[in-house]
Amino acid sequence: MSEPLLTIEDLVVKKNKESKAIISRLNLQVASGEMIGLIGESGCGKSMTARAILNLLPGQMNAKGKILYGNRNLLSLSRQEHRKLLGKEIGIIFQDYRGSFTPFIRVGKQMVETIRAHSPLSKKEAKAVTLDVLAEMGLEAERVYKSYSFQLSGGQVQRAAIAMSLALKPSLLICDEVTTALDVMSGEKVLDYIEKMRKETGCAVLLITHDLTQAYKRTDRIYVMEQGEIVESGTPEVIRCNHQHPFTKKLCGCVLALPGEGSGVQPTREKVIFI
Numbered sequence: 222m223s224e225p226l227l228t229i230e231d232l233v234v235k236k237n238k239e240s241k242a243i244i245s246r247l248n249l250q251v252a253s254g255e256m257i258g259l260i261g262e263s264g265c266g267k268s269m270t271a272r273a274i275l276n277l278l279p280g281q282m283n284a285k286g287k288i289l290y291g292n293r294n295l296l297s298l299s300r301q302e303h304r305k306l307l308g309k310e311i312g313i314i315f316q317d318y319r320g321s322f323t324p325f326i327r328v329g330k331q332m333v334e335t336i337r338a339h340s341p342l343s344k345k346e347a348k349a350v351t352l353d354v355l356a357e358m359g360l361e362a363e364r365v366y367k368s369y370s371f372q373l374s375g376g377q378v379q380r381a382a383i384a385m386s387l388a389l390k391p392s393l394l395i396c397d398e399v400t401t402a403l404d405v406m407s408g409e410k411v412l413d414y415i416e417k418m419r420k421e422t423g424c425a426v427l428l429i430t431h432d433l434t435q436a437y438k439r440t441d442r443i444y445v446m447e448q449g450e451i452v453e454s455g456t457p458e459v460i461r462c463n464h465q466h467p468f469t470k471k472l473c474g475c476v477l478a479l480p481g482e483g484s485g486v487q488p489t490r491e492k493v494i495f496i
Contacts (some may be wrong), residue, residue, distance in 0.1 A: 225289075226425045227251040227274070227393055232286040234266070234273055234449075243269055243282075244449045247451040251393070256419060256426040257459075260472070261446035267429045268316065271395045275313060277302045309339040312391030314383050316398040321382035322370040328365030332385045339389050354384040359410050365449070375448035383411055390422050397429045412439060433473065437461055445469045
């Protein structure tokens with residue numbers, strides 16, 4: 222593994238000093254060019270971890286420990302310094318995809334403005350980039366470009382939101398349940414494009430997912446999270462076949478099996494049902 226691009230050391234997130242930790246002494250690493258999976262049941266702290274990286278913790282929540290991006294501790298940066306890294310250096314595809322677009326501004330205009338905010342491209346160049354990434358997502362690029370978000374289906378808005386994040390080609394991309402609103406074929410197409418971008422640009426990807434099959438198939442390493450703690454980590458093969466922690470065993474046991482393959486061992490079906 223190359224030098225870590227993102228290193229989280231002993232991260233603790235609390236609502237206040239007296240409350241119980243939502244995230245407790247979390248340690249995690251992502252190297253450039255690596256895709257890391259973060260899996261666990263709903264409410265265990267996966268999305269909260271992403272928000273801590275982005276300095277988007279809600280309310281009075283505070284984070285302690287270290288979140289190192291390269292050699293800079295994100296928790297020690299001012300809000301203004303942190304904001305300069307977002308988008309171009311650190312990108313996120315949110316689970317709440319409809320929040321990515323203002324409903325009274327056309328999708329294309331918002332994407333062009335976002336691209337130009339992070340790069341010296343002209344409007345014409347930014348429009349060309351926008352149309353390219355929309356097409357890569359399997360969308361009717363011109364129609365989506367001219368549409369308002371409420372004129373599109375949930376899956377189309379999700380793919381447009383993903384396209385907007387990928388257009389900036391960040392060094393670190395955080396994907397929070399990116400295929401939630403997509404059918405299987407569209408979801409695979411999106412993940413294929415993220416994989417393509419990872420190989421072309423060498424970006425690091427943190428894939429937060431409930432779908433164990435995505436983690437098995439797409440990632441280089443997997444971290445298993447339970448109630449705010451990392452309880453196990455390893456390659457997909459280790460997590461799937463040689464896991465040690467009881468929670469990981471329970472998690473992996475929630476994958477359905479289909480008959481007809483293997484000798485006495487039921488193969489896993491490509492979908493998770495534990496939530």
